[in-house]
Amino acid sequence: MKTIILIIIAYLLGSIPSGLWIGKTFYKKDIRQFGSGNSGTTNTFRILGVKAGFAVFLADLLKGTLATSLAYLPSVDTNPLWFGLAAIVGHVFPVFAKFKGGKAVATSAGMLLGYNPLFFFCSLALFLILLFITSMVSLSSMIAAVIITLSTFILPSILPVLLPEQDWLLSCIAVIVTAFIFYLHRQNIQRIRQGTESRISFGLNKQEKKK
Template identity: 90%
Template sequence: MKTIVLIIIAYLLGSIPSGFWIGKAFYKKDIRQFGSGNTGTTNTFRVLGVKAGFAVFLADLLKGTLATSLAYLPNIEVNPLWFGLCAILGHVFPIFAKFKGGKAVATSAGMLLGYHPLFFFYSLAIFLILLYITSMVSLSSMIAAVIITLSTFILPFILPALLPEQDWLLSCIAVIVTVFIFYLHRQNIQRLRQGTESRISFGLNKKPKEK
């Protein structure tokens, strides 16, 4: 029974629609009505600006971390990744925002932070390098997800100091999350094919300043 309650709590933590609540409370905007319609970090940056974007990123990251950390409570014998996965599902399908949420990236990162901090910083470095090269959050997120997933299989053999042993559950959930991320970015993939995907004002291919 305790495990079921914690699973529900993990989902509810993930369901906190940070972008939607911050938009309504401080900007009087429902960000689901603007941009991509998502309540996640990227759309918040686009619609509400840098301050709101960073606030939502931190909130969405911590949702995954807190949910994952529920497994470290006394007398809980559940792998933390299961609670993290529940938070990711809550973030994508939030009960508090009519099941219309974000694209799983920040909360997935939060899950890694709660489960394996060193691997989280490795993954964050991969994403930031890709973001600098592409200047596109969507493309960086998808490529990073693939590289991170492959890393869970390869690192135990080539860099055991970072990932000492093969963690099959981590690898399986990484595959699931990566497939999920690609599915949630299907409209972005279409815009990438058309050459119309949005770029940010950072990196080698940053968007030009408006005159």
């Protein structure tokens, strides 16, 4: 019963619509009505600016971390990843925002931070390198998700300092989350193919500022 209650709490933590609430409270905007119509980090950066974008990113990241950390409460004997997965589901399908949420990236990263901080920081470095190369958050997120998923299978045998042993639950959840990420980015994939995907003003292929 305790596990079920904590999973519900993890889902509710994930359901907190950071972008929506920050947009409405401080900018008087519902960001779902602008840009991609998404309430996640990238659309917040695009519509509300850098400060709001970072605030939403940190909030969405910490949702996953806090939810995952519920497993470390006294007398809880449940794998932290189950709570992290519940938070991810909450982020994508938030009960507080009519089940229309973000694209799972930041909260998934938060789960990884709560579960294996060293692996998280290596994954973050990978994402930043990809972002510098592509200047596209969506493409960097998808490529990073694939590489991180493959790493959960490979690293235990070649670099155990990051993943000391094969964790099949981590690998399975990574596969599920990666599939989620690709599905939720399906419109981005179409724009990437058409060469019309939005780019940020950072990296090798950055978007030039209009004069």
